[in-house]
Amino acid sequence: MQSGKSIIIENISKHYGSVKALENINFSVDNGEMFGLIGPDGAGKTSLIRILTSLLLPTSGNAIVNGYDIVKDYKKIRKTIGYMPGKFSLYYDLTVEENLNFFATVFGTTIKENYDLIKDIYSQIEPFKDRQAGKLSGGMKQKLALSCAMIHKPDVLFLDEPTTGVDAVSRKEFWLMLKKIKNKGITIFVSTPYMDEAELCDRVALIQDGTILTVDTPVNVVKSFDNPLYSIYSDNIYYLLKDLRALSATKSVFAFGQSVHITFNNGTNIEDVNKYLKDTGHSNSNTKIITPCIEDCFMQLMSVKS
Amino acid sequence: MKETIITVRNLSKKFGDFIANDDLSFDVYKGEIFGFLGANGAGKTTAMRVLCGLSKPTSGDINIAGFDVYSQTELIKTNIGYMSQKFSLYEDLTIDENISFYGGIYKLSNKEIKEKKELLINKLQLNAVRKKLVRELPLGWRQKLAFSVAIFHEPKIVFLDEPTGGVDPITRRQFWDMIYEESDKGLTVFVTTHYMDEAEYCNRVSIMVDGKIAALDTPVNLMQTYNAKNMDEVFLKIVRFS
C-alpha cells in the first residue's frame, strides 16, 4: 500500500432505477484509521459498504480497497477484508463455537491460529460457547459476529451499523473493543446512525441522501460550525421551542435533551432574547454559549444543503 | 392532583424458570411523556406487551386507562395506540389506504375516517404523495405518519417502541415535536428509546435492569442523584453498577 491509503473512493455513484442511492462519493481512508460513516437510515451507508466489500457494482466511478480494484480484483479483496453486515449474520442453529469454527474454516484458518486477535472479545462469550447463537442476547450476538468477522486477521474491517438496536451500555463496550482492534493495526470502516459515536472515530464522513456532507476529523467538523451556538434551558421545552421559533432573530433551534440548541441571525443581542423569554413566561430560563457537537453540525449541514 | 392513567402494582411475568419482569410497581400520569429505558433483554418488551393487553402477567394488579389487564383486554386495546420501529404501516398499501385501514380497525365510521383523514394529510403535508405506497416514503416521514395513525382513533395512551431508530436528527426532532403537541393536548405517551438525549425529553424516566425497575424519576432528579451531567451517564452508572 504505497499510498498509505486503505480505501480510495473516486466518484462512486449507485442508482437503483430512478432512485439515486449514492451520488458522486469521493474520499479516502488511511491505513490503520478508525473511519466513521455517519448518517441516518436510507442515507446510502449500506450501499457504499457493499460496494467497497465487492458485493455490489457501482453504477459509475471506482474504488480501491487494500490496493485492489473493487470490480476487477474482487477475489483478492475478499481474502483481505472482514465484513459484518447490518443483521448479525450468524447461523442461529449453530453454537457459538461452531459458528466461529465455521468462519475460520471458510477463510482457511483456525481459531487457534488467530486466537490472540479475538481473545479480548471472544473470551467474554466463551463461557457460552456451547449455546446456540440464536439464544444469545443482542450484545453477545454482536460480539460473536465481530469475532467471526475478524477470525482471519483482515487488513480492513467493514462494520455496517454494528450498534443499531443495541443499548447504550453495550454500545460503549463495543466501541472500546473497536479501539483495541484498531490498536492492532487493522483499518476500521464503520457506519452508524448514532451521531454521538462520531467522536470516537479518527475521521468521519457525514452522509445524507446519498451525498457526503463533509469528511474530516470530529474536531474539525465541530470547528466548521460557523455561528455561535447557545443552549437555553427552561422548564417546558415544548413552549420554549414554540416561543423561540416565533422569534425573528432565531436562525435555527433544535431540542437537545433538557434544553434547546439555538443559533441567531448576525447582530442579535442575546440580552434581548433573555428578556423576550422572561416576557413569554420562561421565568427560570438559562442561556449559555456552548461548543457544538457532531449532531449540531450534522443538522446545520443538512439545512444548508436543503 | 395528577390523575393516574396507568397503575402497575407488583407486576411479575415468568416464562418457566425465567423471570422477565420481577415485581414492578409504578404509576403513569395523564398527559405525561413516560420514558421506559433499559438494556437489551432487561424486560422492557415483555412489560410493554402486558401493558398493551397482549399478554397476561403471571401476577400483579395492572390497570390501564381504567381497565383491568386480566378481564378487560378488549377495552384496553380500543383505548390505546401502539407503534413500533419494526412494524406499524403496511408498506404495500398507499398512505390513504393505510389510514383508512387503521380507522376501520378501530371501528370509526366512514364519514369520520374521511374527515379526519383530510385533516391529517393536510397537517403532515402529504397531499402530493397520498396515493403513493408507504414503502416509497422516506423513513422519517413514514415514522411521523405511523405515529399519527397510531393516535388516529384518539386513544388515551400511546405506546411507542423505539419510534425513532435510524431517523435523521432533524426529522427525529420533528417527531418529538409531534409527541410534545399531543402530550400538551392530554395524550399520555409511553416510549422506549436507545437515544439518551431523547430520554431527557421525557417528563419522567424509568430504567429497567434485569427485570426490575432500578430507577424512576424526572431526568433532572436522576442526573442529580447519580451525579451525572446527562442521561447517558445516568444510564451507564445504573446499568453497569446495579
Add this chain to the structure above:
Amino acid sequence: MNIFKGFVIKEFIHIFRDYRTMVILFGIPLVQLLLFGFVIKSEIKDADIAIYDQAKDNHSKRITNKLLSSGYFRLDKDLDNYDGIHQAFREGKVKLVIIFEQNFSEKLEKTGNANVQILADASEPNTANLLVSYSNAILSSYIKDLNSTSKMPYNIITEIRMEYNPELKSVYMFVPGIMALLLMLISAMMTSISITKEKEMGTMEVLLASPIKPFVITAGKVVPYIFLSIINVLIILSISYYVFDVPIKGSLFLLVSVCILFILTALSLGILISTVTNSQQVAMMISLVALMLPSILLSGFIFPIENMPIVLQYLCQLMPPRWFIEIIRNIMLKGVSFSFIWKETCVLFIMMIVFNLLSIKKFKIRLE
C-alpha cells in the same frame, strides 16, 4: 478441501438440529409410501362386475357364486350379449366383465379344458390388475378344489384383455412413481430452501464477501442431501419389498445407481430454483407447484401418458420423473439390464448437466 469439509459438517448440523427437516426428510416418504400402498391395496372391495354367462350350467354357476361370495366383487349386471359389454364399461361403474363360453361345464368335464375371458377396464391400471389377479386366484382355487376330488386334471384357460389401456401398467407402478415424487420433492425443495435461508438470514452476504468459492457453497449444500436421499431410497425400497411384496427383479446396484443419478438431477433443479429467488417461501412454492404437480400429473405415475393430448405428451418428455419412472419400472419389475435403459439414463444425465450449467450461469458472485 478443508473448507469444503467444514461446510459439509455445518450443513449436517443444520439438518440434524432442525427436527422439521428430519420429519420432511424421513417422515413424509414413510407416510406417503404407506398411505399409497394401503389405499391401493384396500381399494378392492365390492368392485362392480358384470358376468356374461353363455353357458348357465353347473360349473359356471358355481364359479359365479364363488366369485360373488368372495367379498371382492358385486354383481352389477347379468349380460346376454357381447354388445352389452362395452355399454357396461362405458357407464363407468363396471370394472370387470367375466365371460363363460358356451357349454362351459360340458367342455370342462369332457376335454378337461374350458375357456373364461376376463375383460378389465384398464384405464385405472392398478385396480384392473388387482381385480384380474383376484378373479384368477378364485378360478384357480376352484379348479384346485375340483381336482382334489377327481381323477382327471381339469383346467380353466383364462384369456385376459385389458380394455382402454392395452399396454397395462403394473400394480407395482406406484413404487417407482412415489420414489420419483419424493426424491424430486425432497431433494429439490430441501436444497433450494437451505440456500435461500442463507440469503434471508444474511449469512450469504458474509459468505460472498469471503474467499469461499460459489462452487464450494453449492456443493457443500448438496452433499448431505445426496447422502440422506440415498438412505431414503433404501428405506422406500425395503418397505416396498417387505411390506408390499414389490419384486426387485433387476440388479440392485443398477437400481441404486440410477436413483443417485435422479437425486443429482433433482438437486441440480433445487440449486437452479435457489438462483432465481431470494426467499424461502418462494423456493418452497416453486418446488411444490412447479415440481410436485408435474411429477404426479405428467410423469405417467397416475395418468397414462399415451392417453394424453399430444401437446402434453411432448411436455411429459421434459419431466425428469417420466424417464426415471420408466427406468425403475424396467429394472424392478422386468429385471432388464443397463443395455435396455441406457437411452433413458442418458436423457436424465443430460438434464442434470443442463440444470447445472444453467445454475452456474445464473449464480451471482455479488448481491445483484
